[in-house]
Amino acid sequence: MEKIQIGYHASHEQFKPSALLELVQQAEQAGFTQVLSSDHFFPWSESQGESGFAWSWLGAAMHATKMGYGIVNAPGQRYHPAIIAQAVATLCEMNPGRFWIATGSGQFLNEHIDGQKWPLKQVRNERLKESVDIMRALWRGETVSHNGHVQVSEARLYTRPEYIPSIIGAALTEETAKWVGSWADGMITTSRQPAELRKIIDAFRLGGGEGKPVYLKIQLSYDTTFASALSGAHDQWRNNVFSSALLSDIRSAQGFDAAGQMVKPADMLTSVRISDSTDQHLEWLMADINAGVSNLYLHNVNTRQSQFIDVFGQKVIPYLINAGNMAAQNSW
Numbered sequence: 001m002e003k004i005q006i007g008y009h010a011s012h013e014q015f016k017p018s019a020l021l022e023l024v025q026q027a028e029q030a031g032f033t034q035v036l037s038s039d040h041f042f043p044w045s046e047s048q049g050e051s052g053f054a055w056s057w058l059g060a061a062m063h064a065t066k067m068g069y070g071i072v073n074a075p076g077q078r079y080h081p082a083i084i085a086q087a088v089a090t091l092c093e094m095n096p097g098r099f100w101i102a103t104g105s106g107q108f109l110n111e112h113i114d115g116q117k118w119p120l121k122q123v124r125n126e127r128l129k130e131s132v133d134i135m136r137a138l139w140r141g142e143t144v145s146h147n148g149h150v151q152v153s154e155a156r157l158y159t160r161p162e163y164i165p166s167i168i169g170a171a172l173t174e175e176t177a178k179w180v181g182s183w184a185d186g187m188i189t190t191s192r193q194p195a196e197l198r199k200i201i202d203a204f205r206l207g208g209g210e211g212k213p214v215y216l217k218i219q220l221s222y223d224t225t226f227a228s229a230l231s232g233a234h235d236q237w238r239n240n241v242f243s244s245a246l247l248s249d250i251r252s253a254q255g256f257d258a259a260g261q262m263v264k265p266a267d268m269l270t271s272v273r274i275s276d277s278t279d280q281h282l283e284w285l286m287a288d289i290n291a292g293v294s295n296l297y298l299h300n301v302n303t304r305q306s307q308f309i310d311v312f313g314q315k316v317i318p319y320l321i322n323a324g325n326m327a328a329q330n331s332w
Contacts, residue, residue: 002213002294003294004289004294004295004296004320004321005033005034005068005294005295005296006031006032006033006034006296006298006317006320006321007032007033007034007035007036007068007070007295007296007297007298008023008024008027008032008034008035008036008297008298008309009035009036009037009038009217009297009298009299009300010023010024010035010036010037010038010057010061011038011299011301012037012038012039012040012050012051012052012054012057013038013040013042013043013044013048013050013051014043014048014050014236014303015050015305016050016052017052017053017056017057017060020052020057020061021057021060021061021064023305023306023309024061024064024065024067025064025065026306026309026310027067027309027313028065028066028067029313030309030310030312030313030314030317031313031317031318031321032067032309032313032317033067033068033321034067034068034069034070034295034297035061035065035067035068035069035070036069036070036071036072036217036297036299037054037057037058037061037069037070037071037072038054038071038072039054039055039071039072039073039074040054040109040110041078041109041110041113042109042110042252042253043253044109044237044239044240044253044256045236045239045253045256045257045260046253046254046257047235047236047257048236048253054071055071055087058071058091058099059091059094062091062094062095062098062099066098067098068097068098068099068100069091069095069098069099069100070099070100070101070102070168070188070215070297071101071102072102072103072104072170072188073101073102073103073104074103074104074105074106074107074110074111074128075103075128075131075132075135076106076124076127076128076130076131076149076150077106077111077114077116077127078106078110078111078113078114080150080152081130081131081132081134081135081150081152082134082135082138082144082152082155084101084131084135085134085135085138085139085157086138086157086159088101088135088139088165089138089139089157089159089160089161089165090159092161092163092165093159093160093161096161096162096163097163099165100165100166100167100168101165101166101167101168102167102168102169102170102188102215103128103131103132103167103168103169103170103184104128104169104170105121105124105125105127105128105248106124106128106248107247107248107249107250108248108249108250108251109250109251109252109253109255109256112251118249119149121248123149125176125179126148126149127148127149127150129183130146130148130149130150131150132167132183132184134146134150134152134155135167136164136167138155138156138157138160139157139160139161139164139165140164141156141157141160142156143155143156144156166185166186167184167185168184168185168186168187168188168213168215169181169183169184169186169187169188170187170188170189171187171188171189171200171204172189172190172244173200173244174199174200174203175203177189177200177201177203177204177207177209178203178204178206178207179207180204180207180209181203181204181205181206181207181208181209181210181212182207182208183208184209184212185212185213186209186212186213186214186215187200187201187204187209187212187213187214187215188214188215188216188217189214189215189216189217190216190217190218190219191216191217191218191219191220191273191284191288194287194288194291197216197288197291197293198291198292201214201291201292201293213294213295214292214293214294214295215293215294215295215296215297216288216293216295216296216297217297217299218273218284218285218288218296218297218298218299219237219240219271219272219273219299219301220272220273220274220275220281220284220298220299220300220301221233221237221268221272221273221274221275221300221301221302222275222276222278222281222300222302222308222311222312223276223302223304223307224276224307225276226274226275226276228276228302229274229275229276229302230265230268230269230274231265232301232302232303232304233265233268233272233274233301233302234263234264234265234268235302235303236301236302236303237268237271237272237301237302238260238263238267238268239256239257239259239260239263240256240271241260241263241267241268241270241271241272242259246259272301278311278312278315278316281312281316282315282316282319282320285316285320286320286323289320289323296320298312
C-alpha cells in the first residue's frame with residue numbers, strides 16, 4: 001500500500017484565484033500534502049460565480065508552496081492534447097515529481113464553447129484515449145502527426161521533463177473504471193458509499209489497474225453545527241447530486257440551477273458527507289483508506305474554507321497520515 005497523501009481541493013468555480021492562492025498556502029501550513037485543482041470554463045451555478053483559468057493559477061500556486069498538484073482535464077475538444085502536453089511538460093520541468101494530470105471525457109457545460117458537436121460517450125472515450133497516446137508520445141520526444149477524432153500535424157515538444165508525467169484516469173462508473181485500468185497510471189473517482197467504492201476499485205483492478213494508485217475526490221461539508229454544514233452544502237453544491245450521465249450533458253450554469261431547484265437539503269446527505277463531527281469525518285476517511293485509496297482530496301463544498309483547513313489540520317490530517325502509513329507498513 002502506498003504512503004497516504006491528504007489533498008486540499010482548490011475549487012475555481014467557488015473562489016477567486018487570488019483567494020485560492022492564500023488557501024493553498026494555509027493548507028500547506030496545516031499539513032495537507034497535495035492539491036487537486038478543478039478545470040472549468042463555467043461554474044456549476046450562477047451563485048458560485050467564479051471560474052478562473054486553472055493552468056495560469058497552477059504556476060503561481062506551485063511556486064508559492066511545495067505540495068504536489070494535480071488537475072482533472074478533458075483533452076480533445078476545448079483543449080488540443082498537444083497544448084495540454086506542453087503545459088504539463090512545462091510544469092513538470094519546473095517542479096519535478098510534483099504534478100500529475102487526470103484525464104476524462106469532459107462535460108458539455110465546458111466543452112461546447114468551441115462550437116463543435118458534442119459527441120456520444122463512446123466517441124468521447126475514443127477521443128480521450130487518442131489524446132492520452134498523443135501526449136505520451138510528445139513527452140517521449142517524438143514528432144507526432146495523427147488523423148482521428150483529434151488532428152495533429154508534426155507536433156514536437158522541445159521543453160520536456162526528464163521523466164514521463166503520470167496520467168490518472170477519471171472514472172465515475174464501473175464500466176469506465178475497468179477501461180481506465182487498461183491504460184492509465186492510476187484512477188481518480190469521487191466519494192460514495194463503501195460498497196460502491198469497492199466495486200469501482202475492483203473494476204479498475206480487473207481492467208488492468210492492479211498495483212496502481214487510487215485517488216479519491218471527497219465531497220464533504222464541515223461546520224461548527226450540523227445545520228450550518230447542511231445549509232452550506234445545499235447552497236453551494238445541490239446542482240451536483242445528479243448522475244454522471246445527466247451532469248455530463250447539461251449546457252449551462254443556468255441549466256444546473258434549474259435542475260438544482262428540485263433538490264431539498266436532506267437530499268444532500270446521499271452525495272455529500274455532512275457532519276459537524278471531525279470524528280465522523282475521520283471514520284468515513286479511514287473507510288476510504290481501508291478500501292484501497294492512497295490519495296484523498298478533501299473538497300469542503302461550503303464556503304468556510306479557512307475554518308475547515310484549520311480544524312482538519314489539527315484534528316483530522318495527523319491521525320489520517322499516521323493511521324494510513326501504519327496500515328501501509330503492515331501490508332509490506
